[in-house]
Amino acid sequence: MRFLFAFWLIPLVALQAQPVIKIAKLKYNGGGDWYANKTALPNLVEFCNKELGTTIQIDDEVAEAGSTDIYNYPYVYMTGHGNVVFSADDARNLRNYLISGGFLHIDDNYGLDKFIRLELKKVFPELELTEVPYSHAIYHQKFNFPAGLPKIHEHDGKPAQGFGLFYEGRLVVFYSYECDLGNGWEDQRIHNVPAEKRQQALQMGANILSYCFTTN
Numbered sequence: 001m002r003f004l005f006a007f008w009l010i011p012l013v014a015l016q017a018q019p020v021i022k023i024a025k026l027k028y029n030g031g032g033d034w035y036a037n038k039t040a041l042p043n044l045v046e047f048c049n050k051e052l053g054t055t056i057q058i059d060d061e062v063a064e065a066g067s068t069d070i071y072n073y074p075y076v077y078m079t080g081h082g083n084v085v086f087s088a089d090d091a092r093n094l095r096n097y098l099i100s101g102g103f104l105h106i107d108d109n110y111g112l113d114k115f116i117r118l119e120l121k122k123v124f125p126e127l128e129l130t131e132v133p134y135s136h137a138i139y140h141q142k143f144n145f146p147a148g149l150p151k152i153h154e155h156d157g158k159p160a161q162g163f164g165l166f167y168e169g170r171l172v173v174f175y176s177y178e179c180d181l182g183n184g185w186e187d188q189r190i191h192n193v194p195a196e197k198r199q200q201a202l203q204m205g206a207n208i209l210s211y212c213f214t215t216n
Contacts, residue, residue, distance in 0.1 A: 021056045021213070024063040024070070026078040026104070030085030036109055037079055040185035047185075047202045048209055052142060056209070065090035070097050075212045076104050079182050081111035084119050091122035098123070098172040103212040106175040107182045110153070120165065120173065129163040129175060138162070138174065141210040143203035150200035152193060153180035174208060181205055 025041060027034050038060070045056045063070040066089045070076060076097075086094065098104060106116055117129065132138060132148075139145040139162075149160040160179035164171045183191045184201020193201070 021054065022059070022061055022073055023056060023075040023077065023209070024061040024073040026070075026076050027062050027064045028078070028080075028084050028086065028090070029065075030083040030115070032080040032082035032084050032112070032115065034078070034080050036081065037107075037182040037186055039187045039190065040079075040182040041077060043187065044185045044202060044205045044209070048206050052206055052210060054209070054213070066093050068093070070094075070102065071100070074101075074103060075209060076102065077107065077182075078104060078116075079107045079109045079112070081109050082115070084112065084115040086119045086122050088122070091119075095123045099167055102172070104173045105208055105212075106173065107179070108175070108177045109180065109182060113177060116175070124165055124167065124173075127165045127167065129165060129173075132162040132164045132171070132174065136171075137215055138171065138207060138211040141207040143207050145204060145207065149176055149179045149181070150184075150197070150204055151179060152184040152197050152201050153191070171211075 023041065023045070025034065042058050042060060045058045048054045049056055061073065063073055063076055065086055070093065094104070106112070120129065134146060134148045139148055149162045151160040156178070158178045161177045163175040163177060165173035181201050181204060184193050184198050185205055188195070188198055
């Protein structure tokens with residue numbers, strides 16, 4: 001089914017001639033606030049369209065974990081602070097989406113970690129989350145992050161880490177942990193993120209989308 005996503009595999013310089021691309025936020029069950037960071041994706045899209053020349057639609061789209069509508073989106077963003085539950089149908093649908101060329105970015109919004117690690121095992125029971133090396137292309141698109149993810153918010157004093165699931169050598173899930181990228185993408189007044197940190201968050205987000213569109 002990977003051919004379904006072939007139209008994404010184009011250089012960024014060619015995107016201006018392409019139809020508008022859509023990205024979405026993942027809606028999941030379990031009671032967690034999947035809808036958190038309402039201004040994050042629109043701000044990231046605006047930044048990418050300006051800095052990368054992409055043609056991403058700014059609308060705040062939602063894709064449910066178990067719906068085939070998810071195939072309309074090359075990039076799906078997941079966030080929240082609490083519980084996550086994937087049903088068997090959700091897990092099967094997410095797996096098929098990801099092995100067909102889709103990309104899931106999970107952004108730990110402080111509190112997601114202990115739930116999402118268990119649920120990912122339903123999607124890829126044979127895979128383990130591994131730390132994405134600093135040399136990986138996701139950190140070296142237009143913006144260079146030689147030390148990996150920037151630290152946007154302090155919580156437990158832990159370093160920001162990027163984890164991934166690799167299916168047949170391809171990064172299909174990127175998990176930004178102890179980082180709070182989405183808080184950095186939000187309107188500045190919401191979290192009072194310093195301008196320098198907010199810029200880092202947007203640049204790293206642009207790298208993730210750039211990697212997704214041109215490499216994945």
